[in-house]
Amino acid sequence: MKMEQIDYQYALKADEQYDITISLESSSKCQYKLNIASQQEHFQALNVTDYTWLLEFSYCAQHKKKQGRIAVTDNEAQISIENSQYFEPNQQGIRYLNLTSENSQNISNVSEKTLFCDNCSLSETATLLAFKKPNLSAGPILIVAPHADDAELAAYGLYQDFAEQVWITTINAGQNVQKLSQQYIKDLDSDMCDAVERKAKIRAWNSRTTPLLAGVDYNHISYLGYYNITQTCLYETPHEVKLDTVIGQLNSQKERSFNHINLPNDKNFINTGQALIDDLVSLIEQIKPSTILVTDPEIDPHHEHIVAAHAVALAIQKSDYKPDNVLLYVNHLREIKKFPYGPEHARTALSPWYNSESVFGEYSCYSHQLSMNTQKEKVVALDSMHDLRSKNRIEKNIKQWWSKKIIKSGYQFYSNHSYFQTHIKSNEVFAVIDAFEFSECLCKER
Known part of the structure; x- marks a missing residue:
């Protein structure tokens, strides 16, 4: 065969x-x-x-x-x-x-x-x-999440184990609503503008509260509330104000008022690429992280995840303080939806990739181990995220029952969303790159 x-x-x-x-x-x-x-x-x-x-x-x-x-x-x-x-x-x-x-x-x-x-x-x-292994105990750890839930999917176990020194910032408002029938709560809003604003508020709440489950200090959690920022906004039109396609200007200033760390764009929020870079520079210079976690711009295809990596690279380049390492994580894959493979609690390694050459040159690998108890706490953390709440469907329920009871596949099916199967694993795995090399190589590649 x-x-x-x-x-x-x-x-x-x-x-x-x-x-x-x-x-x-x-x-x-x-x-x-x-x-x-x-x-x-x-x-x-x-x-x-x-x-x-x-x-x-x-x-x-x-x-x-x-x-x-x-x-x-x-x-x-x-x-x-x-x-x-x-x-x-x-x-x-x-x-x-x-x-x-x-x-x-x-x-x-x-x-x-x-x-x-x-x-x-x-x-x-x-x-x-x-x-x-990178020395994660050397100093503060800054996790940059493109959206609420990205930090949890990729690194909940890691940030729980280093909770006292972890800082988490969420870049995007995540306000997009495809249609009124796809709201978190059915028929809650009858107007699309109201639905968009409510979704942004809920995701801001998610990003602020879920890390508390792991013991992260509330003062170390920040929300930036940007939207529709592209690579072009970062490199070519950094001062161009971007608007939401439904409501125009989204009021992120109110949600940012809960941040306990002061940032340049707090007082008069403006949705531009330059403002995002300036906020990240300020975070780096105030926190002085030895390690930054952000999405892998080569492997993860989500456009806002790629923008997050480029924004961090530009911020490192501009900052007077230089971190030691950047750990790259992957939450999306091209044409692959079931990785990491296998039932919940199985092992995993690096995401599937097929190119021996990288814009970063050569890099290392770090596998962070999660105890069974931590994996179960990660299930609770993912369940606290509204965006990971999937609706029950008869066909899906039948398939899950068949897989669990008849085939005895080993799957637990903690939730209907596939992330509860793919991302509840005994390892969280990252590529490790020198921070200076990460910044210089990515900015030069662009």
């Missing part, structure tokens, strides 16, 4: 790498063993908890429709969702298995690792990649 050949490719630069052999121990159980082929003494001398570990291997699906699953266990321990990672059906090619678990010390005994495969097979050789 021939599978479609698709290789994952990244501009990754590992700090350490090791040749690995993969031996088939039991064909009936699809059971494999890992062994380090070289540099074993050097590997054992590492402080393994200081690294993110990815196994680069050749994957081959064995089913046209069922996802391949690889469970990573110690000495044939019990297979569970938490130690399983899922891959595409009907494909073969280079993939990356995340070996970074909550108990990272286990990676020190690679020879005791047993891989159990379901609906897939592995190559005989692989490469173990080690990426030095």
